[in-house]
Amino acid sequence: MCGIAYDLDGKVVVVTGGSRGIGLELARNFLEQGARVVICGRKEENLKAAVQKLGGGERLLAMAAHVAKEGDVENLFDMTVRQFGGVDVLVNNVGMNLMTASVTDTDLPVWNKIIEGNLTGAFLCSRKAARIMREKKRGKIVSISSLAGTKASPAMGIMGIAKAGLEMMTKVLASELASFNIQVNAIAPGMVRTDFSKPFWATPAMHDQIVKSIPAGRIAETADLAPIVLLLASRLSDYITGQTIAVDGGATVI
Numbered sequence: 001m002c003g004i005a006y007d008l009d010g011k012v013v014v015v016t017g018g019s020r021g022i023g024l025e026l027a028r029n030f031l032e033q034g035a036r037v038v039i040c041g042r043k044e045e046n047l048k049a050a051v052q053k054l055g056g057g058e059r060l061l062a063m064a065a066h067v068a069k070e071g072d073v074e075n076l077f078d079m080t081v082r083q084f085g086g087v088d089v090l091v092n093n094v095g096m097n098l099m100t101a102s103v104t105d106t107d108l109p110v111w112n113k114i115i116e117g118n119l120t121g122a123f124l125c126s127r128k129a130a131r132i133m134r135e136k137k138r139g140k141i142v143s144i145s146s147l148a149g150t151k152a153s154p155a156m157g158i159m160g161i162a163k164a165g166l167e168m169m170t171k172v173l174a175s176e177l178a179s180f181n182i183q184v185n186a187i188a189p190g191m192v193r194t195d196f197s198k199p200f201w202a203t204p205a206m207h208d209q210i211v212k213s214i215p216a217g218r219i220a221e222t223a224d225l226a227p228i229v230l231l232l233a234s235r236l237s238d239y240i241t242g243q244t245i246a247v248d249g250g251a252t253v254i
């Protein structure tokens with residue numbers, strides 16, 4: 001646990017894609033801060049495993065939901081409100097990549113799938129959460145973007161396009177929702193050690209190649225991201241909105 005007073009005790013936090021990787025780590029950190037946490041994912045078995053890893057309890061709700069399906073998103077937030085009485089924080093963590101040859105050679109269904117997973121889902125969740133939050137005139141939306149949203153990367157081209165859209169959506173929503181006391185921000189990690197990124201660092205040679213592009217000299221761990229997300233979810237960041245903070249060990253500066 002981080003030793004900063006984030007004041008998240010009792011807050012209701014929805015972490016999309018909270019069953020693995022970064023989302024699971026964020027859910028763990030929010031629970032440690034005393035928040036009530038809702039995680040979602042597509043696969044029940046992943047959610048069950050996550051509940052076990054998080055230790056269960058009354059402050060945790062796990063629900064199967066595909067973030068790019070409007071009905072699933074409605075159910076997810078309606079259930080959250082029924083169970084916990086509102087939504088204080090949304091973390092748009094879901095993201096995905098499909099190895100594509102190039103944008104030029106990508107078929108429309110693949111394009112649509114990547115845009116849906118990284119952008120449409122965040123739109124649907126943000127829209128629903130903002131409608132709930134604006135009634136109470138407070139809230140926080142934090143999205144997990146990527147270095148790929150700034151730096152063109154052949155293996156993550158379409159995902160990068162979607163993440164750039166996510167960063168612009170962060171600015172647009174921030175300006176729309178500021179008068180409702182809702183702050184909207186994002187973080188843009190570089191490479192983080194999860195299943196998602198494993199194809200890029202699986203062999204020692206690939207790992208060394210990646211590390212050469214990171215001034216900090218290492219790939220991030222999920223724990224490197226959590227304090228920044230907690231900050232953006234807390235009152236400590238009430239005067240920050242529309243920003244994307246790079247959490248990348250300096251990868252964007254070289």
Ligand SMILES: NC(=O)c1ccc[n+]([C@@H]2O[C@H](COP(=O)([O-])OP(=O)(O)OC[C@H]3O[C@@H](n4cnc5c(N)ncnc54)[C@H](OP(=O)(O)O)[C@@H]3O)[C@@H](O)[C@H]2O)c1
Nearest residue numbers: 017019020021022041042043066067094095192194196197
């Ligand atoms: N890892 C990195 O190096 C890295 C770097 C920069 C940015 N990011 C971003 O960080 C976020 C999390 O990445 P990660 O590495 O933790 O990914 P991950 O290990 O693949 O975990 C993804 C999570 O999202 C869920 N999920 C995927 N598609 C979903 C959908 N359509 N609806 C609902 N849930 C869905 C997955 O569960 P199910 O499979 O059961 O649905 C899982 O819980 C992503 O936005 C990613 O772009 C990651």
